[in-house]
Amino acid sequence: MTREIITNIKYCFVNNINMTDIGSLMKSASKMSIETAMLDEIFLDAAKDLVKDEVKNYIMKKIDSDPELKKEITEAIRLYMEAKIGEFYAGLKLTKSVSELSYDLIPKDIKEKLGKELQDLFEKNIMKIVENSF
Numbered sequence: 001m002t003r004e005i006i007t008n009i010k011y012c013f014v015n016n017i018n019m020t021d022i023g024s025l026m027k028s029a030s031k032m033s034i035e036t037a038m039l040d041e042i043f044l045d046a047a048k049d050l051v052k053d054e055v056k057n058y059i060m061k062k063i064d065s066d067p068e069l070k071k072e073i074t075e076a077i078r079l080y081m082e083a084k085i086g087e088f089y090a091g092l093k094l095t096k097s098v099s100e101l102s103y104d105l106i107p108k109d110i111k112e113k114l115g116k117e118l119q120d121l122f123e124k125n126i127m128k129i130v131e132n133s134f
Helices: 002-014 019-065 067-105 108-133
Strands: none
Touching: 019 067
């Protein structure tokens, strides 16, 4: 690709072709390089996916051939999922507690306004849901 660009530039100088034409040649060569790189990336990603699939198949065969290992992995995944759900629940409780604390810190007159605004907002949205349900 680079040799072709140099040849084209030499041709331009020998034949008194202006710099605008050289710029156009450089742009088109650059675009071709980008397109080629993108194509290479697509093929590389596809090859990586094929390797991943082969590794997954190999691992699954090993797991399926050993019932005790399969049972152990299944139990570990169950424990992991329970831990993740517990983590989510703890975050939810913490968010609720912080929200209650924040609400307690709001002055009374603003709480009343906020309460009214939230009530109006929920009423409107609930009415939309009810209307769309029937």
